[in-house]
Amino acid sequence: MVASAPRSARSRVRLTTEISDIAPETTTIRSLDWDRDRFDIEFSLENGTTYNSFLIKGEKVALVDTSHAKFRELYIDALNELIDPQDIDYLIISHTEPDHSGLVRDVLELNPDIIVVGAKVAIQFLENLVHQPFKSKVVKSGDRLELGNGHELEFVSAPNLHWPDTIFTYDHKTQTLFTCDAFGMHFCDDHTYDEDLDILEAEFRLYYDCLMAPNARSVLGAIKRIKELPEITTIATGHGPLLRYNIEELVGRYQDWSQTQAKATTTVGLFYVAGHGYGDQLAQAITTGITKTGVAVEIMDLRVAEPQEVRELVELSSAIVLGMPPQSGEVAENAAAAIGTILAAVNSKQNFGLFEVGGGNDEAVYPIRNRIREIGLVEKFEPIKIADEPTEAIYQLCEESGTDLGQWLTRDRTVKQMKALDTELDKALGRISGGLYIITAKKGDISSAMLASWVAQASSEPLGVSIAVAKDRAIESFLHIGDHFVLNALEEGKYQALMKHFLKRFAPGADRFADVTTYPATNGSPILAESLAYLECEVVSRMECPDHWIVYSIVTTGRVAKADALTAVHHRKVGNHY
Numbered sequence: 001m002v003a004s005a006p007r008s009a010r011s012r013v014r015l016t017t018e019i020s021d022i023a024p025e026t027t028t029i030r031s032l033d034w035d036r037d038r039f040d041i042e043f044s045l046e047n048g049t050t051y052n053s054f055l056i057k058g059e060k061v062a063l064v065d066t067s068h069a070k071f072r073e074l075y076i077d078a079l080n081e082l083i084d085p086q087d088i089d090y091l092i093i094s095h096t097e098p099d100h101s102g103l104v105r106d107v108l109e110l111n112p113d114i115i116v117v118g119a120k121v122a123i124q125f126l127e128n129l130v131h132q133p134f135k136s137k138v139v140k141s142g143d144r145l146e147l148g149n150g151h152e153l154e155f156v157s158a159p160n161l162h163w164p165d166t167i168f169t170y171d172h173k174t175q176t177l178f179t180c181d182a183f184g185m186h187f188c189d190d191h192t193y194d195e196d197l198d199i200l201e202a203e204f205r206l207y208y209d210c211l212m213a214p215n216a217r218s219v220l221g222a223i224k225r226i227k228e229l230p231e232i233t234t235i236a237t238g239h240g241p242l243l244r245y246n247i248e249e250l251v252g253r254y255q256d257w258s259q260t261q262a263k264a265t266t267t268v269g270l271f272y273v274a275g276h277g278y279g280d281q282l283a284q285a286i287t288t289g290i291t292k293t294g295v296a297v298e299i300m301d302l303r304v305a306e307p308q309e310v311r312e313l314v315e316l317s318s319a320i321v322l323g324m325p326p327q328s329g330e331v332a333e334n335a336a337a338a339i340g341t342i343l344a345a346v347n348s349k350q351n352f353g354l355f356e357v358g359g360g361n362d363e364a365v366y367p368i369r370n371r372i373r374e375i376g377l378v379e380k381f382e383p384i385k386i387a388d389e390p391t392e393a394i395y396q397l398c399e400e401s402g403t404d405l406g407q408w409l410t411r412d413r414t415v416k417q418m419k420a421l422d423t424e425l426d427k428a429l430g431r432i433s434g435g436l437y438i439i440t441a442k443k444g445d446i447s448s449a450m451l452a453s454w455v456a457q458a459s460s461e462p463l464g465v466s467i468a469v470a471k472d473r474a475i476e477s478f479l480h481i482g483d484h485f486v487l488n489a490l491e492e493g494k495y496q497a498l499m500k501h502f503l504k505r506f507a508p509g510a511d512r513f514a515d516v517t518t519y520p521a522t523n524g525s526p527i528l529a530e531s532l533a534y535l536e537c538e539v540v541s542r543m544e545c546p547d548h549w550i551v552y553s554i555v556t557t558g559r560v561a562k563a564d565a566l567t568a569v570h571h572r573k574v575g576n577h578y
């Protein structure tokens with residue numbers, strides 16, 4: 001069954017709900033948020049998202065998670081259609097972030113006798129969110145809750161996926177594991193399940209990279225615990241399709257990616273207060289930038305950070321990134337104590353970067369910056385200032401600041417790799433030559449560009465090109481499936497000025513097109529006025545190589561400026577360098 005938002009709401013965003021039975025006495029209410037809405041959630045949402053809630057009717061009734069507040073009317077209507085709220089006994093909170101808990105207060109208003117079930121820290125967080133007394137039951141790994149009629153729920157602790165409050169719930173009768181954020185994806189369509197992995201896998205990977213990779217060790221811990229459960233036939237995620245057809249494959253991918261992350265030899269410790277200001281989204285953008293360079297990030301939430309955990313993370317980190325906590329309120333005391341522990345544990349060989357979160361009553365960034373500098377740490381990006389709601393340009397600044405920091409931390413490894421190839425092989429590989437191109441891309445209000453020479457035609461029907469892009473390039477974020485860009489070919493004998501300009505090291509967030517003449521392509525990306533030819537392209541697939549993405553794109557249109565001129569050729573001496 002599908003319901004739609006009233007016309008007034010739909011004119012802003014398309015919101016619908018879907019109700020489907022997924023197992024005996026188990027129904028999902030999926031809140032379908034069809035349109036991109038970055039500011040509600042952690043990262044760019046090209047394909048919308050869903051917020052999935054579940055109702056289990058044994059002799060007792062349990063509701064697992066609710067929905068985002070923007071679905072208030074639709075969700076409550078759907079819930080009323082399924083059950084009289086007076087008959088709900090338990091509300092299981094997998095995770096208190098507002099996209100799942102935004103309607104907890106509304107549900108409790110309908111039935112104040114509901115017992116809220118969650119991890120200890122989830123119940124604490126919820127007290128701050130709901131601002132009214134409620135009945136609660138704290139659970140931990142291995143605890144069970146009998147609903148009757150065979151539905152025995154077992155809880156699995158999954159801290160940091162993606163806040164410290166997360167629990168999974170396993171129903172022994174239906175072999176369904178409710179995981180909230182874990183194993184989810186931001187993908188909205190009419191399919192309740194993961195039938196077609198081909199169309200989902202890029203979103204599944206992006207979601208993992210943004211949300212789960214910073215907590216890879218916690219992911220491995222959670223996978224170990226769920227492997228101790230009996231068979232799982234459905235993973236009921238909180239975002240996107242539920243997993244039924246590819247469970248082994250997708251859990252395996254989480255395990256492989258997390259093992260790779262956990263092996264990274266360089267780690268950045270990122271500390272901030274989750275749920276405060278725009279901290280989640282900004283931390284996510286910085287983390288994305290850092291992890292692109294192969295550096296691991298471990299995130300710690302200052303609301304609940306224990307001194308010993310803080311010390312351990314600081315000691316294993318090559319750099320500290322800190323989001324400003326609030327000066328007052330519930331979490332200020334714990335956050336201030338944690339910052340005291342950070343300052344006591346850091347050493348002068350470490351690097352750091354600071355960011356504001358736009359929470360309204362945050363600690364001032366400059367006094368903390370001065371204290372860290374006095375200890376001797378080196379600042380690797382300028383404090384990121386947030387005056388208003390962050391723009392796309394701020395997110396780009398965050399991501400590129402993270403990448404700059406990661407590149408700095410891995411500079412020795414990069415030099416070593418460049419020297420590592422056998423000399424003869426290296427020279428032979430250098431005889432592979434390519435043309436010289438500038439890739440230009442625009443997404444919303446932000447743009448990027450890169451000099452490229454690992455470019456080749458890859459198909460003739462349809463016309464397609466492949467481009468190898470290093471994983472730590474800023475423009476990599478503009479080359480995901482469905483993205484558009486322009487491939488500008490440079491002209492032999494006339495390429496030096498453009499090449500010099502685009503080879504420059506740009507500061508995070510800098511405008512790559514300052515002082516360069518461009519005009520817009522039909523796909524919105526800049527065409528360089530000085531280019532010999534241009535092709536408008538759309539990314540249709542990506543293949544992952546150890547340090548590059550091979551981006552395959554179809555070419556939609558193109559033009560040549562000078563019929564008899566030739567493309568500049570890039571001859572190299574060695575193969576381990578561009």
Ligand code: FEO
Nearest residue numbers: 097099162181238
């Ligand atoms: Fe989907 Fe972390 O909330």
